[in-house]
Amino acid sequence: MKKVLITLFSIFFISMIACNQGEKTPEYSDILHQRILTIDTHCDTPLRMADTTWDVGARHEPGLRGSGKVDLPRMKEGGLDVEFFAAFVAQRERTPENNQEALEKADKLIRSIKDMCIKYSEKIQLGLSPDDAYEHEKQGLLTAFIGIENGFAIGQDISNIHRYYDMGARYITLCHTKNNDICDSSNDSTEHGGLSDFGAEVVQEMNRIGMIVDVSHISDEAFFDVLETTTAPVIASHSSVRAICDNVRNLSDDMLKALAENGGVIQICIYTEYVKKPKPNPEREQALAALREKYGPWEDVKDPEIKKQYRNEYYDIREKYPVEKATVADVVDHIDHVVELIGIDHVGIGTDFDGGGGVIGCDDVSEMSNITRELVRRGYSDKDIEKIWGGNFMRVFREVRGHKAANL
Numbered sequence: 001m002k003k004v005l006i007t008l009f010s011i012f013f014i015s016m017i018a019c020n021q022g023e024k025t026p027e028y029s030d031i032l033h034q035r036i037l038t039i040d041t042h043c044d045t046p047l048r049m050a051d052t053t054w055d056v057g058a059r060h061e062p063g064l065r066g067s068g069k070v071d072l073p074r075m076k077e078g079g080l081d082v083e084f085f086a087a088f089v090a091q092r093e094r095t096p097e098n099n100q101e102a103l104e105k106a107d108k109l110i111r112s113i114k115d116m117c118i119k120y121s122e123k124i125q126l127g128l129s130p131d132d133a134y135e136h137e138k139q140g141l142l143t144a145f146i147g148i149e150n151g152f153a154i155g156q157d158i159s160n161i162h163r164y165y166d167m168g169a170r171y172i173t174l175c176h177t178k179n180n181d182i183c184d185s186s187n188d189s190t191e192h193g194g195l196s197d198f199g200a201e202v203v204q205e206m207n208r209i210g211m212i213v214d215v216s217h218i219s220d221e222a223f224f225d226v227l228e229t230t231t232a233p234v235i236a237s238h239s240s241v242r243a244i245c246d247n248v249r250n251l252s253d254d255m256l257k258a259l260a261e262n263g264g265v266i267q268i269c270i271y272t273e274y275v276k277k278p279k280p281n282p283e284r285e286q287a288l289a290a291l292r293e294k295y296g297p298w299e300d301v302k303d304p305e306i307k308k309q310y311r312n313e314y315y316d317i318r319e320k321y322p323v324e325k326a327t328v329a330d331v332v333d334h335i336d337h338v339v340e341l342i343g344i345d346h347v348g349i350g351t352d353f354d355g356g357g358g359v360i361g362c363d364d365v366s367e368m369s370n371i372t373r374e375l376v377r378r379g380y381s382d383k384d385i386e387k388i389w390g391g392n393f394m395r396v397f398r399e400v401r402g403h404k405a406a407n408l
C-alpha cells in the first residue's frame with residue numbers, strides 16, 4: 001500500500017512539474033506580456049514624425065529603409081502599451097541664437113507628439129501621470145508620454161523647465177553627447193567636472209515641480225553630483241551596464257549601487273553598441289567619417305533633398321559594412337546583472353528605437369514580446385517581469401511627483 005501511495009504521489013508530483021513547465025511556453029509569455037503594463041522609456045521617433053511625411057498611424061514593414069522602428073500598429077503588435085516619445089535636440093555651440101533654435105526645435109517635436117494624440121485619439125492618448133497610463137490601458141488605448149532629450153532645450157533659462165512641464169514633458173535628459181550648460185557628457189572631455197552650478201539649480205527645480213531627472217548620457221562625475229543634489233529618485237532612461245559592455249554611456253557597478261540607494265531605476269538600452277562590445281570595423285568607421293566630412297553634422301543639414309541623400313548614403317554604408325548585432329539574450333544579460341547586483345526593483349527597458357536602438361529578436365517595437373519570452377525562459381516570476389516592464393519606472397514616477405513642492 002505504501003508503495004502504491006508513493007507511486008501515486010510521484011506521478012502527481014511529476015505531473016505538477018510537467019504542468020508548470022508546460023505553462024511557461026511562449027504562449028504563456030505572450031499572454032503575460034499582453035496582460036501587464038509595458039513601458040519603453042525612450043524612443044526618438046518624433047524626429048520622423050516632425051521632419052518628414054512619415055505617418056506614425058500607418059504600419060511600416062519592419063526592416064525596410066525608412067520604416068522606422070515605432071508606429072502605432074506595430075506598437076499594438078508588440079504589445080507595448082506606453083512609449084516615451086523624446087523631443088531630442090542635438091547639442092550645438094551654446095550661443096543665444098542656438099539656444100533659441102533648440103527651444104523651437106523641442107517645441108516642434110512636442111507638437112508632433114500632441115498632433116499624433118489628436119489625429120489618432122482612438123488609438124493613443126497623451127499621458128501626464130502614471131494613472132493615465134493604467135487608465136488608458138483599461139480602455140484599450142496606448143499612452144504617449146513626452147520626454148526631452150538634452151537640457152540644451154532650456155538654454156540658460158530655468159523657467160523653461162516649468163514651461164516644458166506645462167507642455168506635458170515629464171523627464172529631461174540633462175545632456176546628450178556633448179557638454180552643455182548643465183553638466184558634462186560621458187562622450188565629451190571635462191568642462192564643469194560634473195554638474196555645473198546652473199545644473200544643480202536645474203535638478204532642484206525639477207525636484208520642486210515633480211519632473212523626472214534623466215541621467216542617461218551624463219558623465220560619471222555629473223551622475224554622482226546629481227545623486228548628491230536630488231531629493232527625488234532619478235532614472236537612466238536608456239543606458240546599459242558597463243560591467244557587461246564597457247562603454248562610457250553605460251553605468252558602472254558603483255553607479256548602479258548609488259542608483260539603488262537613491263531609489264532610482266536604470267532602463268536598459270537595447271542599442272547594440274551599448275549591449276555588446278562590437279568587433280573592430282575600420283572600413284565602416286572610415287566610410288562614416290568620410291560621410292560626415294562630406295555633409296557635416298546631420299542636424300545642420302537643412303535642405304530636405306540633401307538630407308535624403310545623406311540618409312541614403314548612410315544606409316548604404318550600414319548595409320555594406322554591417323555590425324554584428326547583439327541579441328535579446330544579450331540584453332537580458334544586462335537585466336540579470338542589475339538584478340544580481342542591486343535587486344529586482346531598479347531595472348526596466350528603454351529601447352532608443354529610432355535613435356539607433358534595435359537588436360536581433362527585438363529590432364523594432366513589433367518584437368517587444370521576445371524580451372518577455374526570454375525573461376520567462378530564465379525563470380523570472382510574473383511579478384518580477386511586471387516590475388521590469390514598467391512597475392519599477394512607475395514607482396519612481398510616482399515618487400518624483402510626490403516630491404513636488406506643496407505650493408505647486
Ligand SMILES: [Zn+2]
Pocket residue numbers: 149217238352355
Ligand atoms: Zn540618447
